[in-house]
Amino acid sequence: MQKKYKKNELPPEETLSRFRLYQPLVKLWKYKQNKILNISIISEILDIDQQTIYKDFSYCFKWNMKPDMAIDIDNIINCIDIFLGERNIKETILIGLGKLGTSLLKNESIAGSGLRIVAAFEIDPDKIGTVIGGIKVQSMEKLLQFVKQMHIKMAMIATTPENAYQASQAAINAGVGIIWNFTQTPLDEKKGIILQNTLSEFNIEKDYQIILSRF
16 A cells, blocks of 8 residues: 655655656666665666655655665655656557557647657567667557556557457556557447547547546
8 A cells, every 4th residue: 555645744846846857867767677766776877866765765765764774665666656646647558569659659739738658569570670760669469468567557559450359458467457459449438448549540639638638
């Protein structure tokens, strides 16, 4: 269960700015399955004073830690996500790298909205391992691990129409709570899942705002 933070416990803006530096580091650390992460390592990588990091993290947890003690990465990720605002969905994965998926990777409206595609997944062995739009295409077999370890909340579906349901279900089973469907097959609503069917790339910015309003 995530801790609920009171408004008078919110950290100052300078701490929130550093949280934006800590967030990608701790998520990548977990994804790469490095076993130990501590304040001294974070300090060395980000060139931030250890006492400053300790003070920042004290907004999450009241502890008596030493710089060389391992931190609880999951709790740090959850804490930072809460303080930075989970309603500000900034990361998504993309499933399907055909013509549609490739165009989404290069779509200026998505980049302009602040949303970032952080990973792409495919079933076509000829596409797996290739790099499209700066993103390396991964096998669907890696979807579950990536979503869970990187705390991904949204999946964009750009598969062939006949594979849309299967792709969305794989994302939901991995823990994604928002499905943004770009295929020509409208998907049905599921309890507990936010679904947005986008049948035209011209509606991307509008539909992204609709998703944010429903989250």
